[in-house]
Amino acid sequence: MDANGEERLVSRRVTIKEVAKRAGVGTMTVSRVVRNHGYVSDSVRIRVAEAVRELGYRPNGSARSLRLRRTDTIALIVSDITNPFFTTIARAVEDVASESDNLVLFGNTDESESSEIRYMEMVLQKGVDGVLLVPATDGRVALELAQASGLPVVAIDRRVSPAFDCVRCDSEGGAALLADRLLELGHRRFAILGGPDEVSTSHDRIQGFRLRAEAKGGQVTVYHGKLTVVDGERLTRVAMEANPRPTAIFAVNNFLSFGALNAVGALGLNVPDEVSVAGFDDLPESMVNFPFLTVVSQPAYELGALAARHLFERIQNPALPPQDLALPTTLRERSSTGPRR
Amino acid sequence: MDANGEERLVSRRVTIKEVAKRAGVGTMTVSRVVRNHGYVSDSVRIRVAEAVRELGYRPNGSARSLRLRRTDTIALIVSDITNPFFTTIARAVEDVASESDNLVLFGNTDESESSEIRYMEMVLQKGVDGVLLVPATDGRVALELAQASGLPVVAIDRRVSPAFDCVRCDSEGGAALLADRLLELGHRRFAILGGPDEVSTSHDRIQGFRLRAEAKGGQVTVYHGKLTVVDGERLTRVAMEANPRPTAIFAVNNFLSFGALNAVGALGLNVPDEVSVAGFDDLPESMVNFPFLTVVSQPAYELGALAARHLFERIQNPALPPQDLALPTTLRERSSTGPRR
DNA sequence: TTGAAAGCGCTAACAT
DNA sequence: ATGTTAGCGCTTTCAA
Numbered sequence: 195m196d197a198n199g200e201e202r203l204v205s206r207r208v209t210i211k212e213v214a215k216r217a218g219v220g221t222m223t224v225s226r227v228v229r230n231h232g233y234v235s236d237s238v239r240i241r242v243a244e245a246v247r248e249l250g251y252r253p254n255g256s257a258r259s260l261r262l263r264r265t266d267t268i269a270l271i272v273s274d275i276t277n278p279f280f281t282t283i284a285r286a287v288e289d290v291a292s293e294s295d296n297l298v299l300f301g302n303t304d305e306s307e308s309s310e311i312r313y314m315e316m317v318l319q320k321g322v323d324g325v326l327l328v329p330a331t332d333g334r335v336a337l338e339l340a341q342a343s344g345l346p347v348v349a350i351d352r353r354v355s356p357a358f359d360c361v362r363c364d365s366e367g368g369a370a371l372l373a374d375r376l377l378e379l380g381h382r383r384f385a386i387l388g389g390p391d392e393v394s395t396s397h398d399r400i401q402g403f404r405l406r407a408e409a410k411g412g413q414v415t416v417y418h419g420k421l422t423v424v425d426g427e428r429l430t431r432v433a434m435e436a437n438p439r440p441t442a443i444f445a446v447n448n449f450l451s452f453g454a455l456n457a458v459g460a461l462g463l464n465v466p467d468e469v470s471v472a473g474f475d476d477l478p479e480s481m482v483n484f485p486f487l488t489v490v491s492q493p494a495y496e497l498g499a500l501a502a503r504h505l506f507e508r509i510q511n512p513a514l515p516p517q518d519l520a521l522p523t524t525l526r527e528r529s530s531t532g533p534r535r
Numbered sequence: 536m537d538a539n540g541e542e543r544l545v546s547r548r549v550t551i552k553e554v555a556k557r558a559g560v561g562t563m564t565v566s567r568v569v570r571n572h573g574y575v576s577d578s579v580r581i582r583v584a585e586a587v588r589e590l591g592y593r594p595n596g597s598a599r600s601l602r603l604r605r606t607d608t609i610a611l612i613v614s615d616i617t618n619p620f621f622t623t624i625a626r627a628v629e630d631v632a633s634e635s636d637n638l639v640l641f642g643n644t645d646e647s648e649s650s651e652i653r654y655m656e657m658v659l660q661k662g663v664d665g666v667l668l669v670p671a672t673d674g675r676v677a678l679e680l681a682q683a684s685g686l687p688v689v690a691i692d693r694r695v696s697p698a699f700d701c702v703r704c705d706s707e708g709g710a711a712l713l714a715d716r717l718l719e720l721g722h723r724r725f726a727i728l729g730g731p732d733e734v735s736t737s738h739d740r741i742q743g744f745r746l747r748a749e750a751k752g753g754q755v756t757v758y759h760g761k762l763t764v765v766d767g768e769r770l771t772r773v774a775m776e777a778n779p780r781p782t783a784i785f786a787v788n789n790f791l792s793f794g795a796l797n798a799v800g801a802l803g804l805n806v807p808d809e810v811s812v813a814g815f816d817d818l819p820e821s822m823v824n825f826p827f828l829t830v831v832s833q834p835a836y837e838l839g840a841l842a843a844r845h846l847f848e849r850i851q852n853p854a855l856p857p858q859d860l861a862l863p864t865t866l867r868e869r870s871s872t873g874p875r876r
Numbered sequence: 877t878t879g880a881a882a883g884c885g886c887t888a889a890c891a892t
Numbered sequence: 893a894t895g896t897t898a899g900c901g902c903t904t905t906c907a908a
Binding site: 207209210211221222225229253254256257258259260261262 | 900901902903904
Binding site for chain 1: 877878879880883884885886
C-alpha cells in the first residue's frame with residue numbers, strides 16, 4: 195500500500211478531486227460511488243473504489259455539512275453528566291444516535307441558565323441537527339432560541355411550555371405512590387427535601403407527595419435547597435432538628451437522597467429504624483444493589499432512548515405537533531424504609 | 536425587534552452577506568467585527584453590530600470549519616459512559632474543553648475494537664481537532680488510523696504503544712499498595728477478579744498485586760472475565776468454591792467489584808468478617824459514602840482534565856514528543872476489608 | 877452513464 | 893480602514 199510514496203509525508207487530507215484524477219473520472223462520479231447513489235457503470239465504480247482505497251480518501255465532513263445543511267450530529271445538554279440519572283440517559287441517547295450513524299455532543303449546565311444559553315448558541319452555530327435539553331429551571335430562553343432558528347429540540351425530564359416537545363416521567367404520580375406506601379407503614383410526619391420550585395420535577399414531586407400525604411392525615415414540611423449532595427446533607431440536619439422529628443424523609447432527587455443518607459449516618463441515626471429515607475431516581479443498574487435505598491425509580495434508559503427517537507422523528511418532520519410524553523415510574527422498596535417505630 | 540417582518544417566517548439562516556448588505560459594508564468588515572479581529576472604525580463597527588443583532592446573525596460553523604480546517608470540537612471515546620470512572624473523566628474533559636469554547640463528542644465502544652474503529656472513522660470524517668481514546672484492548676488500529684491522518688490523539692487510562700500520548704494511573708503501584716495492606720491484615724489466600732489480559736490496566740493490576748503478595752508469602756489465584764458486573768458475580772462464585780477459600784478478593788475494576796459484592800451477599804457471606812473485598816476505581820464523589828468498599832482510588836477527574844489539557848497542547852503543537860503520564864493512586868480503606876478471621 | 881458549472885458561507889491574501 | 897477575489901471540498905442542477 196501507499197505505492198505512490200510522494201506527498202503523503204505530511205498526510206494532507208485527500209480530496210475528492212485527487213481521487214477523481216487518479217481514477218480518471220469527474221468528481222461527480224466519485225461522489226456517486228462514495229455515497230452509493232446514482233448511476234455509475236460497474237467498471238468505473240470499481241476503478242473509483244480502488245482509487246478511494248489507495249488514496250485513503252475520506253469525505254470532508256465540514257464541506258458536506260456546508261453543502262447539505264446537515265451535520266448528522268445532535269447535542270445533549272444536561273445539568274450534570276455525573277448524575278447517574280443523566281449518565282444513563284446519555285448512554286441511551288448515544289445508542290440510538292449511533293444506530294443512524296449520528297454523533298452526539300454533550301454539555302453540562304450545572305443548572306445555570308446562562309450556561310444553558312451559551313451551549314445552545316454554540317450548537318446553533320455548529321449546526322447540529324437537533325438538541326436534547328434538560329432545562330435548567332424552565333429552559334424558556336434556550337428553547338425559544340432554538341425555535342427561532344428552526345432547530346428541532348426536545349426537552350427531557352422537566353416539563354416545559356406546551357409549545358415544545360417533552361419526554362419525562364410522571365413525577366407527581368410517582369411521588370404519590372411513595373406517599374401511599376409510607377403512610378401504609380405508619381408514617382405521619384414527613385420531611386421533603388426539595389429543589390428550586392421552578393424545576394418542574396421538584397415541584398411536581400413535592401406536590402404529588404404532599405397532596406396525597408396530607409389527604410390521608412400526614413403532616414408535611416418542605417425544605418428547599420439546590421439539587422446537590424451538600425444541600426441534601428444540610429437540609430436533613432435542619433429537618434431532623436424539628437420537634438417532634440419527622441419519621442420519614444423524602445428526597446426529590448438522587449443527589450439530595452445521597453446527602454440525606456450521609457447526614458442521618460453522621461447524626462448516628464439508624465435507617466430505617468429511627469428514620470426512613472426514600473428518594474427519587476434510581477442508581478445505575480450496575481450499582482443498584484448497594485445503598486439499599488428505597489426509591490421511585492424512573493426508566494432512565496427508556497426515557498433517553500425515547501427522547502432521542504422522538505428528536506429524530508421531529509428532525510425528519512418538523513411539522514409534527516409538539517408532544518408531552520410522560521413515562522410511568524416504579525416504586526422500588528428496599529431497606530432504607532420501614533414501619534414507623 | 537424584527538422590524539422587517541418579511542422573510543422570517545421560515546427562519547432561513549442569515550448569512551454574512553445579508554448582514555453586510557444591511558450595514559452597507561463588505562462581508563470582510565462584518566467578519567472582522569464578528570471575530571473582533573482587524574481594523575474597523577468605531578462608527579462602522581457599531582453599524583455592523585446593530586445589523587448582526589437585528590438580523591440575528593450567527594456564523595455558519597460548517598463554512599467556518601471548511602475554511603479554517605478546524606472545528607473547535609474534540610471527541611471522547613470510552614468503553615461505557617455509565618461506568619462512573621469514565622463518567623467522571625467525561626465531566627472533566629468537558630469542563631476543560633468548555634474553557635476554550637470547545638465542544639465534546641462522545642461515543643461508547645463497549646470494549647469492542649470494531650466499534651472503536653468505527654467511531655474513529657466517523658470523527659476523522661467529521662474533522663474533530665483531536666481525540667481522547669480509552670482503547671479497547673491496545674487500541675492499535677484506531678490509534679494508527681488517527682496518526683496516519685495527522686489527527687492528534689491521547690490515550691486515556693490504558694497503556695498503549697510509546698508512539699502515542701497516554702494519560703493514566705499507576706495501576707501496578709496501586710495494586711501493590713493494596714496487597715501490602717491486605718497482607719498486613721493477615722490475609723494470605725487471595726482471589727483476583729481480572730479482565731482480559733490485553734487490557735493493560737487489568738494486566739498491570741494483577742501483576743502489581745500478585746508480585747507483591749507472592750513475594751510476601753501470599754497465594755494468589757487469578758480469575759479472568761469481562762469487565763462487567765455479571766462477570767464479577769460469576770467469577771466470585773467460582774472463586775469462593777475453592778477449598779480452602781480465599782479470605783480476600785481483589786477486583787481489578789469497579790464493575791467487577793460491584794459484581795463481587797452482589798455475589799458474596801447472595802452467598803450469604805459477611806463482609807468483611809468472612810471475606811474481605813477490595814476494588815480498583817472509586818465511586819463518583821456524590822456516592823462515595825455508600826458501598827463501604829475499600830478501593831484503590833484513581834483521581835478520575837484530574838486524569839480526565841490532564842488528558843484534555845494534554846490533547847489541546849498537542850493540537851497546538853503536533854511536534855511534541857509523545858508522553859506517558861502516570862498519576863498516583865490512593866488506597867481508601869473502608870469497611871469491606873478487615874483482618875483475617 | 878458521465879461531467880461541467882455553480883455555489884453553500886466563510887476568511888486569508890491582497891488590493892485600495 | 894475597507895472591499896474584492898479566490899477558494900476551502902462537496903453536491904445539486906443541468907447538459908451532453
